[in-house]
Amino acid sequence: MGTWDVGPFDNDTAADFCASLDEAADADRPGLVRDALVRVLDADDPLDQHLAVEAVAAAALVTAQCPGGRPVTSAYGPDLPVPALPADLRAIAVRALDRVQAEPSELRGLWAETDRYPYWLHGLQLLRRVLTFPAPQPVARSWARIDTWMQRHAPACHALLAPPADPAEVEAAQEAMGLRFPTDLLESLACHDGITKWATLLPGRPPMSVAGILGHWQMCVEIDGDEPDLTEVDGYDEPWWHPLWIPWAQSDGDSQVIDMREGPGQGRLGDAAHDDTGHFDDGWPCLSTYLTAVADAFDHGTAVDGRVPFLTSKGGLWWDRPGVTELNGEPLGPAPTTRTTPSPSRP
Structure with a gap:
């Protein structure tokens, strides 16, 4: 597989996948994107590098249609516009990206042997980040x-x-x-x-x-x-x-x-x-x-930019990586959420 950079479309396999999208009828393109993602989830170990590359390209196409997603501007991406993709593909794309990054994955192993590995990994994390943005509330x-x-x-x-x-x-x-x-x-x-x-x-x-x-x-x-x-x-x-x-x-x-x-x-x-x-x-x-993401973190314990809320020993707020137990030698406790806070007792 010829590869010239770390982007989702910067290799021969991804370029061929995008060419197949251009050749397909409009009504068939969403299905081809879905298939590329699902094949990774159904694949045996170790994950084949070609399947992984197609899944990353498909995830990038899904991400481009999400709020905050970057449009596909690569010369090796699809030449024709990709029709509106079903909303459920966001969750499938997240799972596919997680599978590509997990062991055993041939693609991850190949990149891990190069000095460009951190940049490749960061690109996947940016895609995943956009895919998991919450729907904004007022x-x-x-x-x-x-x-x-x-x-x-x-x-x-x-x-x-x-x-x-x-x-x-x-x-x-x-x-x-x-x-x-x-x-x-x-x-x-x-x-x-x-x-x-x-x-x-x-x-x-x-x-x-x-x-x-x-x-x-x-x-x-x-x-x-x-x-x-x-x-x-x-x-x-x-x-x-x-x-x-x-x-x-x-x-x-x-x-x-x-x-x-x-x-x-x-x-x-x-x-x-x-x-x-x-x-x-x-x-x-x-x-x-x-x-919205901040409110979700307080209510449900989810992370915002890799950080979750904690309470200090004096009742103050602190945000840090999950699992941290102290701040400047003082204990930190996980901030309670709506799932961990007991409901008020009733007479």
């Missing part, structure tokens, strides 16, 4: 779930959440920045105007107030003006800063930004570090999806 609903959990299990942390933002201040910030905030950010600010004191209430960076959003944006724009090279891509996917990025959360100069540039990625969340270029590959399709 922002007010997600914050209500977060508030309810914190009030019950971490009341001191909940007290750090600020009251709703002043609509007039929100409007003034938008005018000063020369852009409109996305609906989900407006809805979030209508629930909480950031936090009043730094704390690890969310798995990412702490949310900022309207004043904090405006101040951080102005600072980055001013630095851009003094150092024009920072706005140039210069071989990277993203610049250091862009004036159409809205920093909604920040810590130590590093911010989680909402991308308001025109295009299919508008509204997505990414990271803008103070000493690096912007990154969106590991981001979220929108703020509402992110907040």
Whole structure:
């Protein structure tokens, strides 16, 4: 099998699979994608490398139709548009990717012998990440779930959440920045105007107030003006800063930004570090999806960016990898969920 890079379509077998999709009738293409995924799940051990490659390509096609998924732009992908794929293929694609990465897998073994293995593995993890994004709930609903959990299990942390933002201040910030905030950010600010004191209430960076959003944006724009090279891509996917990025959360100069540039990625969340270029590959399709995932983590114990909530010995919140038992020498306990919290007794 000729292979020239780590992407889902960067090999002869994947290119042949995509060519077969182009040759098939529109009505038959979803079935061919499904077959490529199912064959991996039904295969004997060790998993054949050609079956694995076709499954990865099929998973990439499913991912491209999901919120936050990247469109297929490879010259070796299908030339013809892939019809809308059934929603159940997302779960099947996740299982197929897990099978490709697990032992015994010929494809994994071949990549593990090269220095490109981490990049290949990271690409599969990015596909899986998009496939498992939760269906976004209204922002007010997600914050209500977060508030309810914190009030019950971490009341001191909940007290750090600020009251709703002043609509007039929100409007003034938008005018000063020369852009409109996305609906989900407006809805979030209508629930909480950031936090009043730094704390690890969310798995990412702490949310900022309207004043904090405006101040951080102005600072980055001013630095851009003094150092024009920072706005140039210069071989990277993203610049250091862009004036159409809205920093909604920040810590130590590093911010989680909402991308308001025109295009299919508008509204997505990414990271803008103070000493690096912007990154969106590991981001979220929108703020509402992110907040839904946070609420799910509190209610059901699921992970957000590989982190789950814990409670410190003093009742504070901390987010870390599953299985961590201490923080700075102090014990950490798993945060209770709706599955582990006893129901109130009834008379």
